[in-house]
Amino acid sequence: GENVGLHLPTLSVQEGDNSIINCAYSNSASDYFIWYKQESGKGPQFIIDIRSNMDKRQGQRVTVLLNKTVKHLSLQIAATQPGDSAVYFCAEISTPYSGGGADGLTFGKGTHLIIQP
Amino acid sequence: NAGVTQTPKFRILKIGQSMTLQCTQDMNHNYMYWYRQDPGMGLKLIYYSVGAGITDKGEVPNGYNVSRSTTEDFPLRLELAAPSQTSVYFCASTHRLGHRGTEAFFGQGTRLTVV
Numbered sequence: 001g002e003n004v005g006l007h008l009p010t011l012s013v014q015e016g017d018n019s020i021i022n023c024a025y026s027n028s029a030s031d032y033f034i035w036y037k038q039e040s041g042k043g044p045q046f047i048i049d050i051r052s053n054m055d056k057r058q059g060q061r062v063t064v065l066l067n068k069t070v071k072h073l074s075l076q077i078a079a080t081q082p083g084d085s086a087v088y089f090c091a092e093i094s095t096p097y098s099g100g101g102a103d104g105l106t107f108g109k110g111t112h113l114i115i116q117p
Numbered sequence: 118n119a120g121v122t123q124t125p126k127f128r129i130l131k132i133g134q135s136m137t138l139q140c141t142q143d144m145n146h147n148y149m150y151w152y153r154q155d156p157g158m159g160l161k162l163i164y165y166s167v168g169a170g171i172t173d174k175g176e177v178p179n180g181y182n183v184s185r186s187t188t189e190d191f192p193l194r195l196e197l198a199a200p201s202q203t204s205v206y207f208c209a210s211t212h213r214l215g216h217r218g219t220e221a222f223f224g225q226g227t228r229l230t231v232v
Contacts, residue, residue, distance in 0.1 A: 035180075041225070041226075042225055043121075043207050043224055043225055044160065044223050046220040049189070089160075105162065106159075107158075108159055109159055110159060
């Protein structure tokens with residue numbers, strides 16, 4: 001089933017159910033957000049992104065929702081599969097780091113999604 | 118297509134030792150990054166490079182050095198290892214600077230323990 005909350009370290013869902021992973025961001029100046037998936041022993045993998053002028057963006061089986069009023073971001077995964085088991089990170093982008101080069105990419109702590117058979 | 122390759126995968130260092138974490142990419146990306154990931158945490162940027170010969174500091178550069186002599190390679194150097202540097206290190210590259218509207222490709226990580 002679904003579990004809604006903020007900063008949950010672990011989310012357990014039944015295979016086939018929808019998953020909702022939540023993230024609260026801190027910087028109201030952040031104008032770009034990304035969700036990453038990190039499987040055990042691997043590097044992060046881009047899932048989907050959204051700009052701050054959008055409220056919703058859909059990909060394949062995934063939807064990201066952005067609520068700027070409460071600075072909240074969510075990732076919805078439809079029909080969760082065993083391969084969706086991973087840690088999911090949201091990342092916000094605001095002003096560049098020193099040197100004006102790389103984005104100020106700030107990662108959240110992550111949510112571990114566990115799929116129950 | 119190998120993508121981003123990091124070596125070694127695991128390493129144990131004694132306090133005060135030095136080592137170089139290797140990173141190479143074969144996608145001809147100009148932009149490369151080094152991140153560290155502490156247990157249960159997200160990634161923090163150590164250094165980044167916008168092209169051969171150009172590097173700049175990220176959020177947590179202290180205790181590290183980098184160089185970028187070629188487009189493909191971006192090694193990370195630890196000169197005097199400290200326990201606080203125990204972490205998993207990820208190298209990444211992008212075809213445009215930054216992460217806006219561009220996918221970052223990450224290596225599989227180097228797990229470093231300093232004892």
